[in-house]
Amino acid sequence: xxxxxxxxxxxxxxxxxxxxxxxxxxxxxxxxxxxxxxxxxxxxxxxxxxxxxxxxxxxxxxxxxxxxxxxxxxxxxxxxxxxxxxxxxxxxxxxxxxxxxxxxxxxxxxxxxxxxxxxxxxxxxxxxxxxxxxxxxxxxxxxxxxxxxxxxxxxxxxxxxxxxxxxxxxxxxxxxxxxxxxxxxxxxxxxxxxxxxxxxxxxxxxxxxxxxxxxxxxxxxxxxxxxxxxxxxxxxxxxxxxxxxxxxxxxxxxxxxxxxxxxxxxxxxxxxxxxxxx
Amino acid sequence: xxxxxxxxxxxxxxxxxxxxxxxxxxxxxxxxxxxxxxxxxxxxxxxxxxxxxxxxxxxxxxxxxxxxxxxxxxxxxxxxxxxxxxxxxxxxxxxxxxxxxxxxxxxxxxxxxxxxxxxxxxxxxxxxxxxxxxxxxxxxxxxxxxxxxxxxxxxxxxxxxxxxxxxxxxxxxxxxxxxxxxxxxxxxxxxxxxxxxxxxxxxxxxxxxxxxxxxxxxxxxxxxxxxxxxxxxxxxxxxxxxxxxxxxxxxxxxxxxxxxxxxxxxxxxxxxxxxxxxxxxxxxxxxxxxxxxxxxxxxxxxxxxxxxxxxxxxxxxxxxxxxxxxxxxxxxxxxxxxxxxxxxxxxxxxxxxxxxxxxxxxxxxxxxxxxxxxxxxxxxxxxxxxxxxxxxxxxxxxxxxxxxxxxxxxxxxxxxxxxxxxxxxxxxxxxxxxxxxxxxxxxxxxxxxxxxxx
Amino acid sequence: xxxxxxxxxxxxxxxxxxxxxxxxxxxxxxxxxxxxxxxxxxxxxxxxxxxxxxxxxxxxxxxxxxxxxxxxxxxxxxxxxxxxxxxxxxxxxxxxxxxxxxxxxxxxxxxxxxxxxxxxxxxxxxxxxxxxxxxxxxxxxxxxxxxxxxxxxxxxxxxxxxxxxxxxxxxxxxxxxxxxxxxxxxxxxxxxxxxxxxxxxxxxxxxxxxxxxxxxxxxxxxxxxxxxxxx
Numbered sequence: 002x003x004x005x006x007x008x009x010x011x012x013x014x015x016x017x018x019x020x021x022x023x024x025x026x027x028x029x030x031x032x033x034x035x036x037x038x039x040x041x042x043x044x045x046x047x048x049x050x051x052x053x054x055x056x057x058x059x060x061x062x063x064x065x066x067x068x069x070x071x072x073x074x075x076x077x078x079x080x081x082x083x084x085x086x087x088x089x090x091x092x093x094x095x096x097x098x099x100x101x102x103x104x105x106x107x108x109x110x111x112x113x114x115x116x117x118x119x120x121x122x123x124x125x126x127x128x129x130x131x132x133x134x135x136x137x138x139x140x141x142x143x144x145x146x147x148x149x150x151x152x153x154x155x156x157x158x159x160x161x162x163x164x165x166x167x168x169x170x171x172x173x174x175x176x177x178x179x180x181x182x183x184x185x186x187x188x189x190x191x192x193x194x195x196x197x198x199x200x201x202x203x204x205x206x207x208x209x210x211x212x213x214x215x216x217x218x219x220x221x222x223x224x225x226x227x228x229x230x231x232x233x234x235x236x237x238x239x240x241x242x243x244x245x246x247x248x249x250x251x252x253x254x255x256x257x258x259x260x261x262x263x264x265x266x267x268x269x270x271x272x273x274x275x276x277x278x279x
Numbered sequence: 280x281x282x283x284x285x286x287x288x289x290x291x292x293x294x295x296x297x298x299x300x301x302x303x304x305x306x307x308x309x310x311x312x313x314x315x316x317x318x319x320x321x322x323x324x325x326x327x328x329x330x331x332x333x334x335x336x337x338x339x340x341x342x343x344x345x346x347x348x349x350x351x352x353x354x355x356x357x358x359x360x361x362x363x364x365x366x367x368x369x370x371x372x373x374x375x376x377x378x379x380x381x382x383x384x385x386x387x388x389x390x391x392x393x394x395x396x397x398x399x400x401x402x403x404x405x406x407x408x409x410x411x412x413x414x415x416x417x418x419x420x421x422x423x424x425x426x427x428x429x430x431x432x433x434x435x436x437x438x439x440x441x442x443x444x445x446x447x448x449x450x451x452x453x454x455x456x457x458x459x460x461x462x463x464x465x466x467x468x469x470x471x472x473x474x475x476x477x478x479x480x481x482x483x484x485x486x487x488x489x490x491x492x493x494x495x496x497x498x499x500x501x502x503x504x505x506x507x508x509x510x511x512x513x514x515x516x517x518x519x520x521x522x523x524x525x526x527x528x529x530x531x532x533x534x535x536x537x538x539x540x541x542x543x544x545x546x547x548x549x550x551x552x553x554x555x556x557x558x559x560x561x562x563x564x565x566x567x568x569x570x571x572x573x574x575x576x577x578x579x580x581x582x583x584x585x586x587x588x589x590x591x592x593x594x595x596x597x598x599x600x601x602x603x604x605x606x607x608x609x610x611x612x613x614x615x616x617x618x619x620x621x622x623x624x625x626x627x628x629x630x631x632x633x634x635x636x637x638x639x640x641x642x643x644x645x646x647x648x649x650x651x652x653x654x655x656x657x658x659x660x661x662x663x664x665x666x667x668x669x670x671x672x673x674x675x676x677x678x679x680x681x682x683x684x685x686x687x688x689x690x691x692x693x694x695x696x697x698x699x700x701x702x703x704x705x706x707x708x709x710x711x712x713x714x715x716x717x718x719x720x721x722x723x724x725x726x727x728x729x730x731x732x733x
Numbered sequence: 734x735x736x737x738x739x740x741x742x743x744x745x746x747x748x749x750x751x752x753x754x755x756x757x758x759x760x761x762x763x764x765x766x767x768x769x770x771x772x773x774x775x776x777x778x779x780x781x782x783x784x785x786x787x788x789x790x791x792x793x794x795x796x797x798x799x800x801x802x803x804x805x806x807x808x809x810x811x812x813x814x815x816x817x818x819x820x821x822x823x824x825x826x827x828x829x830x831x832x833x834x835x836x837x838x839x840x841x842x843x844x845x846x847x848x849x850x851x852x853x854x855x856x857x858x859x860x861x862x863x864x865x866x867x868x869x870x871x872x873x874x875x876x877x878x879x880x881x882x883x884x885x886x887x888x889x890x891x892x893x894x895x896x897x898x899x900x901x902x903x904x905x906x907x908x909x910x911x912x913x914x915x916x917x918x919x920x921x922x923x924x925x926x927x928x929x930x931x932x933x934x935x936x937x938x939x940x941x942x943x944x945x946x947x948x949x950x951x952x953x954x955x956x957x958x959x960x961x962x963x964x
Binding site (some may be wrong): 116 | 638
């Protein structure tokens, strides 16, 4: 029901947002999910999620705690595989390729779909080694100079280079929370993934650090497809072009961010984003 | 609820009073608990202090030993043997070594006690009346071997007099140190009155002095010459076993812990294995001894009383400890680190070896050292595989017969010469403790180094 | 749209309710001011006309209050979706109401400048009809806004053409009177300005109705219509 409505809605974008939707339409669809379900043991966590995620745009997932938005995010790079008893159904395609195809190596998939976590989790190694780790294990650097260049570029793209260039050999865990998170982003982009998943990347950061990360996300949009799960609706409104609202394991509504936040179709979405008791 | 907004400065309200009353109660309980905790710590510390004080009080004197300074004359009449064969008179190595052996055998058959006796009589003040048997009880029985070895090493000593230090006998040492009550009657004394008088005279004129008891550290065990009994054999026996334990238990234990924790699917079988490992850690060590005797000695026919068997038994005993500790350390690694690694596209093996193991390494190391230290102190299983036998040689390989430090302690503790061996047992305990402290020190050092690096 | 639940944060809910109440009050006051001004004009009642000028002050004050409340809500509550639409349109509606209040003042001013004892009966009817129609439009627009009723809002916009038509016909009529007798010119010119003001009030009513439509549907009425015309 909800999905039908949603589909209708995306099919006929509101006239007032004709410009933004046109902008999105020029973007290729990078990820398609159809009827994705997740069971943890006997408990069903996700009920038939179908969504298209455009490339070179930020798509945000919002919803109350336990609504399944993080679970769905983790389906996209098969992080749910690591959870005992988790069973994923439906199909998710990255550029038309089924990521749950048994012939697809999950390690390769994760090199193509990077992830940034809620709590900054740099490796207890030097800043350089943190960023160099991905290129090293995936064999992306031909020489030491290559690796240096990748690390430099990744840190620069993550807006961290100026702050850490003189202490690359110091441990990454010694940085501030916001810097650590940017280091994690640098680490993720060092392998040039196609998609970057972010699971509440700012929830442990102060507002200034959050603003810096949001600015960074906006810059990264040019080169990557970004999916972000956030508890902060304001953040979703600020950084994303597309927003999907999850509730009780269902995708209630998805659409252009400006539509969702000014004129949501579903009452549940309306109640959630305006802060009403649902 | 008006209390909640009562203005400050006025008399305390009923609510405040109630809180104060409960506070008093809470502080009382807290104080009581702290006092109990402190008392427990003090008690524990007291016992430890008592143990150390007792061991030190008994053991430290055992590191000092009475030495006899004798002027030994290599009397050609007694040492009635041809010159030592020289290499250049023989055409082949075999002939030379055969001749050497024959010469050494001849030397061994000489009456070296006569030489010792002469030296003692010379040292004794003029006019001392003492029969030979009693005279020889002053020096340790290995004095003749010492003098013989000096001669074998340098046959040119023949006919000359040289100063040689030999050990005073265990009984003489007891008498000098006062380990035996001097007021006891002659019947209860180990030494005859004449020998005792001679010893007192030697102490007075400086023929007997007290020096560091190198014998404890550099000699192997000895029954015939208790004063020369040492720990070297037991120490090497223990060292071999520890090497075997470290080489076998650490890789096997850590590997099985990693497999069980990180790779094995959670199933009934792994649950069963886990329960069994936990139970194995609680099995009495003597059972491992029985197992070792049955499997390694009876079935595999490994040499009895050898460090290899001891090491294998102790490995079996240490494995559960290391597995459990390693699993605990692996469990303690934050899921964030694992996710970070997996999210970067690391395979499970890479995740474990690049990220999880380095973080857990200090705790695994600590657990290992503690397990090894525990094995080092283990006695019961060794008794069952024959390591309590008297062995008077240093094992040069793990297949040689050997004993171990704790077993040596056990053996000395049971020695009939109580007066002499009680302090020496304490000294052995001190050596064992020092061994353990060194092991633990290494663990602490490595751990702090590694943690700093991480 | 289904009835909204209450906000989890009650002080936020209260602020929105208060804002709504102030808008209603302001609307009521503006309506009253327009009716009063129209009556003063029709009867050339100088006392009433003076009263109308008093309303204007209060209306300005209310507008300031609404603006402050809106800014404070945006700053502190970051309203979303229907709340955002309500808060933003509240500001628009307040502006339109304030302009309407100004129009009432204009009418009162004109009334004071017409130096006559009464309006000629032939002028009276046309102006009366127009004031009635405009007052009805304003009331309907405010109704549509307070009940968030898009249908009513569309009705109001549709009726705006009537106001324009009436304004045009009144203009012609007054022009005829002026040509008939130059002595009418002074009164007719004043009335002409008054009808212009009334026509403006009609426009503001349409604006309010458009705001009501946006508040209810989240879509801009004008754009929708222009699109419909294109098809």
